[in-house]
Amino acid sequence: MEVAESNADISRLAGNKPFPTAELHPxxxxLQxxxxxxxxxxxxxxxxxxxxFCVGVTAHHGVLDGKTATMFLKLWETHANANTTKRQTLPHHRIYFLFTIVRSLKIPNNIEAKILNEWYSLLKMFSGGKEPDNPKSLKLLPSPEISxxxxxxxxxxxxEDIQMLRERLKRESPKELRLSTFVVTYSxxxxxxxRARGGDPSRPIGYGFAVDCRSLLDPPVPSSYFGNCVSATFKMELTAETFMGEEGFLAAAxxxxxxxxxxxxTVALKLPDILASFPILPPGSQVVSVAGSTRFGVYGLDFGWGRPERILVASIEQGEAISMAEGRDGNGGVEIGFSLxxxxxxxxxxxxxxxLKK
Known part of the structure; x- marks a missing residue:
């Protein structure tokens, strides 16, 4: 672990008022x-x-998904807080590494080749149509400079806010909706x-989110699987006008x-199609995605100094992604992070x- 020092105002970074995104960079x-x-x-x-103080964590998504990264922090917490006279051991029996389960999953033989082909096409797109120098390179794609x-x-x-929004959707919807906390808050x-973007109401809108595949695969993967087990779902069939009207929230939900x-x-098998859709996004599109989850329990982390004052996902500064986490007070609320x-x-x-006043 590296150690650094800052004279910035930590209360501003952990507070409830907007602050420059660039202040998170230090x-x-x-990653090496x-x-x-x-x-x-x-x-x-x-x-x-x-x-x-702040603990910054950067994880490689080729190895760890969000759930696994949080699981690792919780194992670290368990180890750090273990009683020195009766030291606990890390629960190795609950960790499942990739090589122990891949042989049991029903995955088509050609999906890996499809994913690699689509990834190669994306690399060409990011290179301006040029052949990538090393398509097998592990280096990360360059991030655009943040204004x-x-x-x-x-x-x-x-x-209470979430329940109020849920009841509003129940009253307004002609059909029964799956109004989980995630559906309500993301919508x-x-x-x-x-609406905040304003602009051309005919611009295409895309939205989606990562999906934990552990319980969806056949056979199911143990919830304590330690690795990357996510796919995604994505839709791009609507325009901004759908969300700008009085029934925009209902349409989103x-x-x-x-x-x-x-x-x-089948969600895990759709990755080639999702990767293939990015090079053909219409010009001017607005695409919204989600980082994090309300189910990770990040505010339950306590290394002996109490729970964190604020959890921030730095990666949402790219594009129009949002972050989600459970509320710090543990009473069923949700924190949503924005970068605009x-x-x-x-x-x-x-x-x-x-x-929230309607």
């Missing part, structure tokens, strides 16, 4: 990556003298992100509910607050 450790090798995870402790006017904000929805964020209801064991240009964020915050 808190994020870099070359063409031939890559670190699975990197850690950095950033000290804020007389204020507190200094991009800011971060975290919305705290209480359990709410999606609707107002699109109806579509997200349908996406969740359709999830089954300052004028869009100001509009978004007003819209989100107004939406």
């Amino acid at each position: 808190l994020v450790p870099e 990556v070359t063409d031939d090798s890559a670190s699975a995870v990197s850690f950095q402790a950033m000290l804020f003298p007389n204020q507190g 200094p006017d991009v800011v971060r904000f975290t919305l705290n929805l209480t359990r 709410y964020a999606l609707t107002y992100l699109i 109806s579509d997200v509910s349908d996406l969740v209801e359709e999830l089954d064991g 240009k300052k004028h869009e964020m100001e509009a978004l915050i007003d819209l989100l607050n107004d939406g």
Whole structure:
């Protein structure tokens, strides 16, 4: 683990007001990556003298998904907090590594080749149509430079807020919807992100989210599987106009509910199709995705200094992704992280607050 020091105001980074996204960059450790090798995870402790500290974690998605990264932190926590006289051992019997399960999964033989072919096409697209120098390189794709006017904000929805939104959708929907906490909160964020952008109402809208495949595969993978076991679901059939009207929130909830209801064991086999869709996104498209989950239990982490004041997912600064985590108080709320240009964020915050008053 690296250790660094900062004189920044940690209360601003952990607070409830927008702050420049670039201020998170010093808190994020870099992965050691070359063409031939890559670190699975990197850690950095950033000290804020007389204020507190931050633990930054960067995980390689080729090895760890979000659930596994959080599981690793919880194992670390267990080890750190173990009684010195009766030291606990890490629960190795609950960890399942990739090589112990892949032979039992019913996966078509050609899916790996399809994924690699689509990934090769994406590399060409990022290279401006040129053949990649080393298509097997483990190096990460370059990240675009973030404008200094991009800011971060975290919305705290209480359990009561979510229930109020759920009841509103029940009243307005002519059909029964799957109104889980995820469906309600993602639909709410999606609707107002699109409205905050404004602009051309005919622009194409894409949205989707990562899917934990552990329970969906045949046979199911143990929930404690330690590795990467995610796929994704994605839809791009609507325009911004659908979300800008009075029934925009209902339209979003109806579509997200349908996406969740359709999830089954085939979701892991759709990765080639999802990868193939990115090079053909229409110009001007607005695409919203999700990082994190309300089920990871990140605020339950306690290395002896109490639970974290704030969990921030730095990677949502790219594009229009949002982050999600359970509320810090553990009472059924949800935290939603946003990263937008300052004028869009100001509009978004007003819209989100107004939406809770209806």
